[in-house]
Amino acid sequence: MKLHNNLGQKLGKVASLSAVLLAFFGNAYAEEQVLDSTAAVVNNGIILESELNAHTQKLLSQYAATGAKVDEITARRQALQSLITRELILQIAQTNGAEVTDMQLDSTLESAALRNNTSTDKILKSYGPNLTEAQAREKFKEDYLINEIRRSSVRQRIHISPVEINTLAKALKQRGSVEPMYHIAQVVIPLSSAPNEAEYNRVQSEARQALNAIKNGANVAEVAAKYATSEQSADMGYIPETAIPLPFLPAILNAKPGDVIGPFRSSIGMHIIKLYDVSHSAVTPIKTYDAAHILIKTSIIYSDEAAVAKLKDIASEINKGTITFAQAAKQYSEDPGSAIKGGDLGYAVADIYDPNFARALTQLHVGQMSQPVKSAFGWHLILLKDTRVDRDSLEVFKEKANSIIFEREFNEAVTSWERSLREMAYIHVIDPELVNSGVSLDQDNKGKNTLKPTNDDQGSQQYSENSRLLN
Template identity: 35%
Template sequence: MKLRQLLTCALVALASFSSHLVAAPLDRVAVQVNDGIILQSEIDSMVNTVKQNAKAQGQSLPSDSALKTQVTERLIITTLQMQMADRMGLQIGDLQLDQMIGNIAQEQKMTVSEMRKAIEQDGTSFATYREQLRQEVTLGEVQRIQVRRRIQVSPQEVSSLVEMIEQQGMQNSEFHIGHILIEVPSNPSSAQMEASKERADKTLELLNDGADFKRTAIAASGGPKALEGGDWGYMNVNEMPTLFAELMTGVKKGDILGPIKTGAGFHIVKIFDVRGRETQELTEVHTRHILLKPSPILSEERAKEMLESFMKQVNDGSADFADLAKQYSEDPGSAIKGGDLGWADPTIYVPAFKDNIELLQPGQYSKPFRSSHGWHVLQLIERRTTDATDQMNNDRAYQLIFRRKYNEELNAWLNEIRGEAYIEVIDPMQRRG
């Protein structure tokens, strides 16, 4: 389990704990967030879960006070986003949730029943798992809706990035980044700025002397990944926030960079690892097919029988596949071309069509099969592997720029909604800074 999963597990525990609040006479309000509250029991439960999971994976943690500060901040941010979801009327229904759970189980090569049993064996009720997943999806949707509209990617940005990719070959490397932010107050005085700089220098000194980076990040960082130990995971240089990207030239595993001063404070960056990226190649297929669509006039059985008859004629040489496609196929785009679909990435096709392509060698025909479009027979004419770097660079450059801006805008948006909210920490020990 990665450290970033500690918070997820803690949120699961909170959902279970909330059903027993009435039986907890010593519970009290710890934070007021607009017209909502965060209970002390929620903070304590999350802290305990983080500790348990850290112990299980051998991760050291900072003091209880530092950990509680990070947990409280995360709960405030989560509460603000869930309040916004309520105002937007954003709800994840049970049917949508069931479909997501089914997809997760399928990805893990399990049935839903098997996945449920595994979850319950880990000590979490399936109902709690469902509600925690519902919250995760809700948060993701709120962020997507609010942040996406803040982002614009110009053609000039895309072309510039494509040129950089081609010139520097930076797409061949990914960097595992750790980050610590020593914050400064808004409109800081000279003394406040100097105090933050001294904290940053001291933090860097401790790290250079061998202090655990993740533990230090949890204790000291004001960055968005603090509770995950400052771990941003693997990123291509073009996916990173601009601050990180500008530091990557010539770095190697284990390097610690900083402090770097920005308006937000002083940044310390560690390179946990560097790895290469695979060459961008694309396997394309050249296929042709005949499609029959069942209807009140054409039954499922009759459509399959007709295709079997067509293939018998093709195999014994009494009919030509292209002629049959022109006469009978109900795919107007390809029928006029004898069923020819041209060269394409097989992943663009529906699963049943793609899966049947994978079963064939060049020149072979499939047996009749059903897809979401109807009944097909297809022929794989040829396969080829192409260098897709040029073809994919524009699309990839757009996505990389978008992801970089998304990370930056998400952090800015979260800071905005927190700054606009009414937040009162009832227990002074829970206040930040």
């Protein structure tokens, strides 16, 4: 899927291609060619039938692999919902002027490969055997942009109070070395952001039907597919007790494996939950990292390439012993808070840092300096000075608690944010199979679309509220 500056231009190209075929090869040849057509219009962009067909087959294959029997129209509706959301997020990227240079893309690919214990080649090939390397890189770039925009946009929707952090931090410290893990699956029947009485009654009725169907042995994935607005699996796997949303927790604690509970109301809809199993696992000790860094920021006039080259020169001088890391940080780093301390960030859990920074940090050995690492703030050299497991400091447990609460609320916040994107958009479904089946996903809010560019200062603030790296 591409970012589309002008819908008419793309539709014009489809029409022009048809005219060329007719002019050069005649009607007989043109009739044999299956030209790509529009499945849906999304603001000033379109989703093609070829994209919808491919995505539908992908979902059907995934369901079949788990033994779920989902009909093609259900999978097609779910696929189109996912593609619509994807297109809307990519349109935000285009509006904001978000770009990923080849250097950034290479760095992100390498980090992803290292994190998943695979190779960059295998990651690119996972996008399908029929794509060229350039096409696969474009898909990976789109996925990266979508994830970054989604996470930075959703951060501002999550508000965590000091009371919540303190309460959970004390509980974590007192828990000991074992925590219950719950294997659950859920069905979400979505609600709009402002449901009227008729919609609420309909969703309540559908929730009761879903509850009864699952209690009577229906496959949870098959029931969930009827209402899904994304590709997220109904099976959520094993979730630690601290990560379960608080409204569901009392009922889950009282449930036995095999129980089906709900419906529960949340800001995004009605939930039905099935508990498969309960286990008790050792709690992962809280590991803290004593790190230092040197930050070089980029701008319109100072490119990624220039920043990386400067950091490589600095690293070369450090490795030769011409200058120490602390001296280089004081002289060159553009993070004033840490530069004055020789780049020192102190002991902290990795989760509080920018995701790319955190991943690079956790891959270092004590005493090792990283290659240049890209984050939301610029490019870094990172030095890992020490690590330790902290079992006593309440401040460390507060940092861990903040991370747990954020992740616990993140999925619901993402769903709410994506719903708001769709509700503000102009969406018109043209796909004949869905239209003829009575599936309606249309939205006519073109004049109400309030998506605006996010300037750098706002974007930096979104990160700084949840990060130790301050811009």
